[in-house]
Amino acid sequence: MKIIVFSLSAAVTLWAGAAISAPVSANSELSLFHRYTVNSGSVPDAVRLSILPGSLVLGADIETNVDDPDATNTSSVNTVVANPFSEPVVPFSSVRMDETVLPGGTEGAFAAYDVEVTSVDDPDANPFDTSIVDRTVNNSGSVRAEIASGPVASDGSAFFINERGFLFENVSDSLVSFNIVGDVRASFLSSYDGSDGFARASGTLFSEFGALSGATVSYLPLAPYLRTITEEGGTAQVTENLVTSGDGFDGFLFSAATSAAGGADAAEAALDLTFRYLFSISLDPGGSVELLTGFRQRNAVEYTPAPAPVPLPASFSFLLAGLAGLGIARRRIRS
Structure with a gap:
């Protein structure tokens, strides 16, 4: 037998x-600073500086989710319209927050951004013209998820984009030269402690010249491109790139991202950097050049616990x- x-x-x-998933802590943060000044705050009389029509681009979004019927969502927003002609100057600002939390208020998903753009007009310009000669972008974003009591799916994201174009025109019969001096500082952080998810922070700053007509633009670094990178844990990753004038491109484009994902160990990716620059611009008589400048930022975290095995009935x-x-x-x- x-x-x-x-x-x-x-x-x-x-x-x-x-199976019960381990507690999760996910965090995404960034800050971007960019200030540039045209010709020490006073454009040459021969140069007309104006805002490029139709060039303003604004976009924003923010969202949090927690997969629990007892979770509650709250949000707030406060926006102030800029006035470069007032004394003192009133910056454009937008502060927005969103959170979805479990009962008790300590677990859930949280998102926010704080954006401020200050534009200063040329004091010698015609009062009926908009002639911005000093512009400062100072903004931050953060998203986090904190889940300790069990495998509850959670996520959050925050996004903001701001772009503006300017037109420089030589209205004289002579060659005119001037400069634009800029200062950039940025900080990125992504951390993740737990499994089944990720945290990511990414951003872009740029100033790009285009539609050159009788114009030349030269880029000169005023201070080194300095950066500090931290990658702790097997899933931590930092990427960054700075492109400056060359091969048919006039301007600079900076982009960076940090990311961390669930794994056996906690992970943290961080980036801090600074650089300064100068653009030297020359315009022939009647010459002109456009400048498009702006930033984009995004923060995101997500926790999606893996499905737990279905337990067999005790009798089976x-x-x-x-x-x-x-x-x-x-x-x-x-x-």
């Missing part, structure tokens, strides 16, 4: 109960164990 013996102790142990587990015992007993009798 052929005896089939089942060895089910491992299977019974595996399926006896559902006992049945399998009984069958295993019966097989062992029959083998002993035969021997």
Whole structure:
């Protein structure tokens, strides 16, 4: 007689109960600073500086989610319209927050951005013209998810984009030269402690010249491109890139991102950097050049717990164990 013996102790142990995910802490932060000044704050009389029509681009979005019917969502926003002609100057600002939390208010997803753009007009310009000669972008974004009590899916994101174009025109019969001096500082952080998710922060700053007509633009670094990078944990990653004038491109384009994902160990990716620059611009008589400048920023975190194994009914587990015992007993009798 052929005896089939089942060895089910491992299977019974595996399926006896559902797995519980470990606590999760995810964080995404960034800050961007960019200030540039045209010709020390006073454009040459021969140069007309104006805002390029139709060049303003604004976009924003913010969202948090927690997969629990008892979670509650709250949000707030405060926006101030800029006035470069007032004294003191009123900057454009937008502060927005959104959170979805579990009862108790300590667990859930949280998102925010704080954007401020200050534009200063040329004091010597015609009062009916907009002639911005000093512009400062100072903004930050952050998103985090904190889940400690169980495997509750959570996510959050915050996004902001701001672009503006300017037109420089030489209205004289002579060659005119001037400069634009800029200062850039940026900080990025992504951290993740737990499993089944990620945190990411990314941003872009740029100033790009185009539509050159009788114009030349030269880029000169005024201070080194200095950066500090931290990558702790196997999933931490930092990427960054700075492109400056060359090969048909006039201006600068800076982009960077940090990311961290769930794994065996906590992960943290961080980037801090600074650089300063100068653009030297020359315009022939009647010459002109356009300048498009702006920033984009995005923060995101996500926790999507893996589905837990479906536990077998207790009666089925006992049945399998009984069958295993019966097989062992029959083998002993035969021997």
